[in-house]
Amino acid sequence: MSTITDITFTDAAVGGITAKKLNKLRDDLEVAIGSGGGGTGTGDMTKAVYDTDNNGKVDTCDSLAWGKITGAPAFAPLASPTFTGDPKAPTPALGDNDTSVATTAYVTTAIADLADVYVRWVPYTGPPQSFLNQDMTRDGDWTMVANKNTSDRPAPSASGTEEDLLPSWIPATQSAPPAYTIYNEWTINTAGWIDQYGVDVLTQNAGKATHTISLAVNGVTKDSLTVTPNNAGIFWQNITPLMVLSGNVLRVTAQISQSGNNYWYQQTGLFATAPTYCSSAVGAKDGATAGTTAYGAHLLFQPGTKSPDWDVVAYGGAAAGGGGSNGDMLKSVYDTNADNIVDHAALADSAPWTGITGKPTTFPPDSTAMLKSVYDTNANNVVDTCDSLAWGKLTGVPATFPPDSTAMLKATYDTNGDGISDHAALADAVPWTGITGKPATFTPSAHASTHLDNGTDPIPVATASRTGSLRALNGTATTFLDGTGNWSTPAPSGTVNPGTWTNLTYSTGWTQNTTAQYRVETNGSFQSVICQGIINYASGVAALAFTLPAGARPGVTRGCALAGFDSTGDVQLFQAVIATSGAVNIYPMVRQNFSWPSATSGSVYLDSLSFAL
Numbered sequence: 001m002s003t004i005t006d007i008t009f010t011d012a013a014v015g016g017i018t019a020k021k022l023n024k025l026r027d028d029l030e031v032a033i034g035s036g037g038g039g040t041g042t043g044d045m046t047k048a049v050y051d052t053d054n055n056g057k058v059d060t061c062d063s064l065a066w067g068k069i070t071g072a073p074a075f076a077p078l079a080s081p082t083f084t085g086d087p088k089a090p091t092p093a094l095g096d097n098d099t100s101v102a103t104t105a106y107v108t109t110a111i112a113d114l115a116d117v118y119v120r121w122v123p124y125t126g127p128p129q130s131f132l133n134q135d136m137t138r139d140g141d142w143t144m145v146a147n148k149n150t151s152d153r154p155a156p157s158a159s160g161t162e163e164d165l166l167p168s169w170i171p172a173t174q175s176a177p178p179a180y181t182i183y184n185e186w187t188i189n190t191a192g193w194i195d196q197y198g199v200d201v202l203t204q205n206a207g208k209a210t211h212t213i214s215l216a217v218n219g220v221t222k223d224s225l226t227v228t229p230n231n232a233g234i235f236w237q238n239i240t241p242l243m244v245l246s247g248n249v250l251r252v253t254a255q256i257s258q259s260g261n262n263y264w265y266q267q268t269g270l271f272a273t274a275p276t277y278c279s280s281a282v283g284a285k286d287g288a289t290a291g292t293t294a295y296g297a298h299l300l301f302q303p304g305t306k307s308p309d310w311d312v313v314a315y316g317g318a319a320a321g322g323g324g325s326n327g328d329m330l331k332s333v334y335d336t337n338a339d340n341i342v343d344h345a346a347l348a349d350s351a352p353w354t355g356i357t358g359k360p361t362t363f364p365p366d367s368t369a370m371l372k373s374v375y376d377t378n379a380n381n382v383v384d385t386c387d388s389l390a391w392g393k394l395t396g397v398p399a400t401f402p403p404d405s406t407a408m409l410k411a412t413y414d415t416n417g418d419g420i421s422d423h424a425a426l427a428d429a430v431p432w433t434g435i436t437g438k439p440a441t442f443t444p445s446a447h448a449s450t451h452l453d454n455g456t457d458p459i460p461v462a463t464a465s466r467t468g469s470l471r472a473l474n475g476t477a478t479t480f481l482d483g484t485g486n487w488s489t490p491a492p493s494g495t496v497n498p499g500t501w502t503n504l505t506y507s508t509g510w511t512q513n514t515t516a517q518y519r520v521e522t523n524g525s526f527q528s529v530i531c532q533g534i535i536n537y538a539s540g541v542a543a544l545a546f547t548l549p550a551g552a553r554p555g556v557t558r559g560c561a562l563a564g565f566d567s568t569g570d571v572q573l574f575q576a577v578i579a580t581s582g583a584v585n586i587y588p589m590v591r592q593n594f595s596w597p598s599a600t601s602g603s604v605y606l607d608s609l610s611f612a613l
Contacts, residue, residue, distance in 0.1 A: 088103075089101040090103070091103045091105040119136050119145065120132070120134060121135075122136070123137065124138055129151070130149070130150070130151045131146045131151070131154075132146065132149050133146055133147065133148050133149055134146065134147075137154055138154075139153065139154040139155035140155050141315055142156065143312075143313040143314040143315070144311065144313060145310070146309055150310070152307035154307075154310050156243070156305060156307075157304050157305055157306075158302055158304040159190070159303045159304045159305065160302075160304075163276050163301055164298050164299070164300055164301075165184075165186045165277070165278060165298070165300075166294060166296075166297065167270070167276070169267045169270050169294060170267060171200075171267045171296065172267065173202065174263065174264050175204070175264075176262060177260065177261055177262070178262070179257035179258075180255070180262055180286055181253065181254070181255040181256075181286055182253070182254055182256075182264060182284070182285045182286075182295035183251050183252060183254070183284055183295070183297055184251070184271075184281065184282075184283045184294060184295055184298075184299070185282050185283070186249070186250050186278045186280075186301075187247065187248075187249050187279050187280045187281070188246060188247070188248055188250060188277055188278055188279070189246055189247070189277065189279040190277050190303045191244065191245050191303070191305055192243075192244060192277070192301055192303040192304045192305075193241040193242060193243045193301075193302050193304065194215070194239075194241070194242050194244060194299060195238065195241040196236045196237065196300040197213070197215045197236070197237055197239070197252045197298060197300070198234050198237055198252075198299075199211055199213050199234070199252070199254040199296055200234055200235075200264075200297075201232050201233060201234070201235050202232060202264070202265070202296075204261070204263040205256060205258065205262065205263055206232045207228065207229070207230045208228070208258045209257060209258035210226060210257045210258065211228065211229060211235065211255075211256055212224070212225075212254070212255040212257075213225060213227075213252065213253065213255075213297075214252070215242075215250075215251070215252055215299070216250070216253070217242065217248055217249070217250055217251075218249050219249070222239070223237065223239050225237060227336060227338075228336070229336070229337045230337055231337055235337060237338065238316075238338065240312060240315050243306050243312065250299055250301075252298065252299050254295075254296070254297050264285075264296060265296040266283075266285070266294065266295050267294050268292070269292050269293070270283075270292065271292040272292045281294070283295045283297075496523045497522040498519065499519035499520040499521045499522065499530075500519055501517040501518070501519050502517055502518055503516075503517055504546045505546060506535065506545065506546050507542065507544045507546055507547070509540070509541030509542065510536070510537055510538075510541060510545045510546065511535065511536045512533070512535055513533070513535055513536045513603050515532070516531070516532065516533030516534060517531065517533060518531045518548065518552060520552050520613070526612070527613040528611065528612045528613060529610065529612075529613065530609075530610045531607070531609035531610065532607055533607075534603050534604065534606065536604075537586075537601060537602055537603070538601050539601045543587055544583055544585050545576075545584050545585065545604075547583050550582070552582065552613075553578075553581065553582040554611055554612070557577065557579055557580060558578040558611035558612070559575060559576060559577045559611075560575075560608060560611060561576075561589070562574040562606065562608050562609060563605045563608065564604035565602055566600045566601065566602035566603075567602055572588055572589075573588075573589045574586050574587060574589060574604055575587045584609075
C-alpha cells in the first residue's frame with residue numbers, strides 16, 4: 001500500500017485543479033499527519049477505539065460541548081443570557097399574550113393604546129389647551145372626560161338664559177279622592193342640557209302624599225325617585241346635566257297618592273302657545289289624550305352646546321380629593337325635600353312658638369319700657385295726657401292754615417261770588433253745541449192719541465180733506481206733487497230713455513277697430529240693448545267676442561245677423577248669439593270655402609247688434 005508521500009500529481013489535473021496545487025495539498029497533509037519521510041503512519045489512535053460507531057467522526061466530536069471549544073466568540077448563554085450592545089428581536093403583534101420578547105416597537109405601540117385602559121387627571125388652565133383621549137379635567141362646575149385627543153374646551157357653552165319649561169301661570173286647584181298621574185311633555189327646538197326637574201307640592205299634600213316623579217327623554221326614563229315632601233312649593237330633583245338635542249321630546253311625570261283627597265294644579269290652554277325653546281308642549285292626566293292643559297310638572301332647560309369630544313362625568317361643587325367619603329348621614333334620610341338644608345335645621349327658619357321649649361311664661365320690661373300703670377292710669381288704652389288735649393295747650397299753632405295743592409279756591413271757581421261754581425252756573429243755559437257725548441239720533445216716542453184727527457192737538461197728515469200746513473190730495477192717480485209744491489202730470493208713458501254709451505271689454509283675440517260701445521235703451525217698460533262700432537278678430541280666434549254686464553243681459557238667448565270682412569277684403573255675414581250670461585259669441589255664416597276659426601283676421605260691424613232684454 002502506497003503512503004501519501006508516494007503520490008505525485010502530474011499536469012493531468014482533475015476538475016481544473018493543477019498538479020502544483022495538488023502536490024502542495026499533499027505536502028500539507030504530510031505535515032499534519034506526521035508521516036515523515038515516506039513510510040506508513042505510526043499513530044496509535046485506532047478506529048475501534050476512537051470511532052466506535054463507525055460514523056467517520058471521532059466519538060467525542062459527535063456532541064462537542066461549547067465550553068470545550070477554545071478561541072470561540074463570547075456568546076450569551078441560552079439560560080438567563082445577558083446582552084450587550086443593541087440586540088434585535090422580532091416584534092410581536094399588538095395584543096400578543098405569550099412569552100415572546102417585547103421589543104421597543106411593541107412597547108411604543110402598546111403605550112399609545114393605553115388611553116383605552118386608564119384615565120389621567122389634567123388640571124384645566126383655560127383655553128387654548130390640548131388633551132389626550134381619556135384625560136379628565138374640571139372646567140368650572142363641569143367634570144369632563146375626553147373621548148379622543150382634542151383641543152376643544154371641556155365645559156358646555158350656554159347660548160341663552162335657563163328657563164323653566166312650565167312658563168309663568170295662574171293655575172286652578174283641583175282635587176279628587178284617588179291617586180292621580182300627570183305629566184307635561186315638551187318638544188324642544190334648540191340643543192342644551194337639563195339638570196333639574198320637579199313637581200308642585202300643594203299645601204294639602206305636603207307631609208302626607210307620596211310623590212313619585214320621573215324624567216324621560218324620547219321615551220327612555222333617565223331618572224326617577226319617590227319622596228314625601230314636607231313643605232309646599234316646587235320640589236326640585238338635581239341630576240347630572242343631561243345633554244339633549246333639538247327635536248328631543250322631554251317628559252316629567254308625577255304620581256301623587258295619599259288617603260282621602262289628592263290635590264293638583266292645572267291651567268287650561270296654557271300650552272296653546274309653545275313655551276320658550278320649544279316647538280310644542282302638551283299635558284295629560286290619568287292617561288287621557290294629551291292637550292293644551294298644563295299640570296304642575298317642571299323642567300329647567302339651559303340652551304347651549306357641548307363639544308362631541310367630551311363626556312360629562314359630574315356637575316356642581318368643588319373638585320373631588322383623593323379619598324372617598326365615609327360620612328354616615330344620607331341625604332335621603334336627613335334632607336328628604338332635597339333643599340340642601342337638614343330637615344330639622346330647616347324647621348328653625350320658621351319655628352312655631354309652641355315648638356320652643358323652656359321659654360319663660362312672662363318677660364319683664366326693660367328700663368326703657370312705658371308701664372301702663374304709669375302712662376294709662378284709667379286703663380282706656382290711651383296715654384292719659386292724650387285723652388282730651390285742649391287746643392289752647394298746643395304751642396306754635398299758626399293763625400291760619402293755607403289750602404294745600406288740592407284745594408278749590410272761591411277766587412278761582414266762583415269769580416262772581418254768587419255761591420255757584422262758574423261752570424256749573426253756565427249749565428243753567430248751556431248751548432246745544434256745548435253738550436258733549438250726546439247721541440247722534442234720538443228714537444222718537446209713540447204719538448199720543450191727541451195728535452190724531454179730531455184730537456186736542458192734531459198733527460196734519462196728507463188726506464183728501466186736510467188743509468193747513470200740507471196740501472190737500474187731489475185724488476187723481478195720474479198726477480204727482482212736484483218740487484214746486486204743485487200737482488203735475490207725469491211725462492207720457494212713451495217717453496224714451498236712450499241710455500248711455502258704454503265701452504266693451506273684449507275676450508282674447510278680439511279688439512276694437514272703431515269706437516265700439518253698447519247702451520241700454522228704455523221705452524216705458526220695454527228695454528233693448530243697442531251696439532255700434534267695428535271690432536276686429538285675429539286669425540284662429542275663438543267665437544266669444546265679449547261679455548255684457550248685468551243689466552244688459554237678455555232674459556232668454558237672443559241672436560242677430562252682422563256684416564263684416566276679412567283681411568283679404570272678402571265680405572262676410574256673421575251670426576251673433578247673446579246668452580243669458582251676457583256672453584256674445586260671433587259665428588261666420590256666409591263665405592265661399594270659409595272655415596272657423598278663420599285662417600285670416602278680419603272685422604265685424606256691431607251696428608246691427610240689437611236685442612230686447
